[in-house]
Amino acid sequence: MAARERWGTRVGLVLAMAGNAVGLGNFLRFPAQAAQNGGGAFLLPYLISFVLMGIPLLWVEWAIGRHGGQFGHHSTPGMFDRMGRYAWLKYVGVFGLFTNLTVAAYYTYLESWTLAYVWYSLKGTFRTADPAAFFGSYLGVTRDSMFALPTVALGFFVVTLALNVYILSRGLARGVELAAKIGLPMLIVFAAVLVVRGLTLGIGDPGVMESPLTGLNFVWHPDPSGLLKPTTWMAAAGQIFFTLSVGMGSIHCYASYLRQKQDIALNAASAGWLNEFVEVILGGSLLIPIATAYLGLQAVQAATMGGSGFALGFLTLPTLFNNWGALAPAAGAMWFGLLFMAGITSSLAMGQPILAFFEDEYRMSRIRAAVLFGGATFALGFLCVWLYPGGAFDEFDFWTGTFSLVVFGLLEVIAFGWIFGMERGWAEITRGADIAVPRFFRFVIRYVTPLFILVVFVGAFIQPTGGHWGAALWSLFQGEGWPFGPDSVMGRLFHVGSAEGWLDANGRVTRTAIQDGTRTVLLLVFLGIAWLVHLAWRRKAREAA
Amino acid sequence: MTWSAWLLLGVTWTIIAYFTGRFFLGVLRATEESEGNDEY
Numbered sequence: 001m002a003a004r005e006r007w008g009t010r011v012g013l014v015l016a017m018a019g020n021a022v023g024l025g026n027f028l029r030f031p032a033q034a035a036q037n038g039g040g041a042f043l044l045p046y047l048i049s050f051v052l053m054g055i056p057l058l059w060v061e062w063a064i065g066r067h068g069g070q071f072g073h074h075s076t077p078g079m080f081d082r083m084g085r086y087a088w089l090k091y092v093g094v095f096g097l098f099t100n101l102t103v104a105a106y107y108t109y110l111e112s113w114t115l116a117y118v119w120y121s122l123k124g125t126f127r128t129a130d131p132a133a134f135f136g137s138y139l140g141v142t143r144d145s146m147f148a149l150p151t152v153a154l155g156f157f158v159v160t161l162a163l164n165v166y167i168l169s170r171g172l173a174r175g176v177e178l179a180a181k182i183g184l185p186m187l188i189v190f191a192a193v194l195v196v197r198g199l200t201l202g203i204g205d206p207g208v209m210e211s212p213l214t215g216l217n218f219v220w221h222p223d224p225s226g227l228l229k230p231t232t233w234m235a236a237a238g239q240i241f242f243t244l245s246v247g248m249g250s251i252h253c254y255a256s257y258l259r260q261k262q263d264i265a266l267n268a269a270s271a272g273w274l275n276e277f278v279e280v281i282l283g284g285s286l287l288i289p290i291a292t293a294y295l296g297l298q299a300v301q302a303a304t305m306g307g308s309g310f311a312l313g314f315l316t317l318p319t320l321f322n323n324w325g326a327l328a329p330a331a332g333a334m335w336f337g338l339l340f341m342a343g344i345t346s347s348l349a350m351g352q353p354i355l356a357f358f359e360d361e362y363r364m365s366r367i368r369a370a371v372l373f374g375g376a377t378f379a380l381g382f383l384c385v386w387l388y389p390g391g392a393f394d395e396f397d398f399w400t401g402t403f404s405l406v407v408f409g410l411l412e413v414i415a416f417g418w419i420f421g422m423e424r425g426w427a428e429i430t431r432g433a434d435i436a437v438p439r440f441f442r443f444v445i446r447y448v449t450p451l452f453i454l455v456v457f458v459g460a461f462i463q464p465t466g467g468h469w470g471a472a473l474w475s476l477f478q479g480e481g482w483p484f485g486p487d488s489v490m491g492r493l494f495h496v497g498s499a500e501g502w503l504d505a506n507g508r509v510t511r512t513a514i515q516d517g518t519r520t521v522l523l524l525v526f527l528g529i530a531w532l533v534h535l536a537w538r539r540k541a542r543e544a545a
Numbered sequence: 546m547t548w549s550a551w552l553l554l555g556v557t558w559t560i561i562a563y564f565t566g567r568f569f570l571g572v573l574r575a576t577e578e579s580e581g582n583d584e585y
Contacts, residue, residue, distance in 0.1 A: 006585055007585035008585060009576075009585055010572060010575070010576050010585055011572060011573065011576065012585070013585060014569070014572055039550070040549065040550055040553035040554070040557075043553060043557050047557070047560070213546045214546075216546060216550070216554070217546040217547060217550045220546070220550035220551075220553055220554045221546075221547050221549065221550040222549050222550070222553055257585075258585070262585070263575070266568060266571050266572060266575065267572065269564075269568045270565075270568035270569050270571065270572050273561065273564045273565040273568050273569075274565055274568075274569060276561050276564075276565065277561055277562065277565040280557060280558070280561055281558055281561060281562070434571060434572075434575045435568075435571065
């Protein structure tokens with residue numbers, strides 16, 4: 001077994017955990033989700049989901065992690081193996097490796113775009129280039145081709161991945177923790193500067209056509225009818241799930257480096273609320289107000305229609321900063337710099353469990369494990385680069401960054417409340433706690449949180465076209481079947497809305513073929529990790545005999 | 546901004562700032578109480 005690593009400081013641990021949670025979604029996804037799902041009315045289900053699902057899941061994951069760490073396991077297969085007597089529990093833990101590895105593959109690529117855009121902002125590229133055309137050419141997207149081999153983007157991807165591998169290879173305290181201690185405060189300062197500048201833009205300023213407060217109003221003005229729509233509740237619960245990075249296996253890993261009696265209740269609450277601060281207060285006041293000031297509300301409403309601020313953040317904002325005169329390069333560098341910091345503190349958290357698995361279960365050195373992680377991430381990430389136009393990136397995002405998280409979140413909370421047991425579970429959460437954890441969370445963790453996630457899961461599985469649940473039920477009762485939406489799990493699985501086969505009339509590979517091929521690769525990766533877990537445990541059994 | 550948007554923003558920001566501050570200060574205070582020994 002590898003020498004046991006520890007966190008250097010408690011504040012470092014909390015910042016690393018918060019850095020894991022704070023990601024690009026805090027700035028790009030949250031404001032668009034809020035604005036498109038009832039504005040201020042979105043915040044009520046959002047905060048309820050945070051208390052009934054987010055915080056309990058954080059405590060569960062910290063508890064599973066610290067418990068597993070006492071047995072020398074810093075990745076989820078070993079942790080779950082120690083939660084009960086069933087041999088299959090360790091295979092539930094496979095999700096905690098699979099998700100981290102596969103999300104790291106596409107997320108590091110995305111992170112590399114932000115690094116590249118820092119460079120291009122400083123160079124002043126966006127003073128003349130059209131960002132939309134630039135983005136397409138950066139990714140190597142050409143008309144009628146499902147493949148791309150963009151050398152510059154590939155170069156930035158390799159640099160970003162190498163930086164991740166280097167930081168990970170330095171170890172927990174000197175690598176991950178140090179990066180969080182630098183990255184998170186820097187991100188908060190950059191975001192605060194941009195928020196203050198953005199919200200103080202006035203109608204007389206160059207290029208400003210509307211008050212930024214109109215954009216803030218778009219995010220916050222409550223539409224009470226939104227509270228009655230299931231889609232609002234599902235969007236809020238989904239946002240909480242993804243923003244806290246629960247269901248990944250990375251929180252478990254970080255918590256496993258704690259000693260048995262070190263607090264988890266206060267640390268988890270602190271990291272969780274810090275993420276909320278960055279998301280709601282900073283993230284909610286940045287992108288949409290600035291974009292509204294320069295583009296007008298109608299354009300911003302149209303750009304965020306799908307619930308994502310990605311197009312605004314990457315394709316529009318670089319040009320809008322040109323209105324800031326000499327400050328434009330610095331503003332662009334701060335915007336993409338903060339996204340990069342948000343990204344790297346999250347991708348490091350994805351790498352650490354993979355390193356820990358090979359260190360603990362295969363007795364590999366940290367540096368070798370870091371290089372292995374880099375190699376595997378590059379191989380999978382290359383698929384996202386090469387097949388980006390064919391939709392491989394989106395497939396990774398959906399199946400690993402969305403679907404897999406919810407499945408693992410559901411399984412782990414059931415395993416914790418019902419197999420590990422609430423008696424032991426509660427003792428684990430409250431041991432060494434520096435705050436009094438309200439007892440009603442015992443009930444919440446056992447019953448409410450699983451039910452909450454189950455509703456989100458089922459909702460995502462069968463979400464009807466356009467999110468019209470009433471119409472879908474009516475259609476079902478009329479005997480016309482359930483209209484699965486193209487973005488539901490079922491819709492994705494069966495390519496609802498698309499009639500194309502794997503080859504088109506000219507014998508060329510179609511998007512459907514690439515989507516199915518990507519899914520097959522992901523399935524093989526899952527099975528491959530399960531096989532590695534099987535081999536590790538078989539070897540242990542032999543050695544014990 | 547409408548008054549209801551201001552109200553919601555004010556209430557939500559207050560709740561989030563309060564709990565973020567309270568818990569993060571709690572971590573710092575607990576570190577101080579262990580005589581500044583932040584060793585983990």
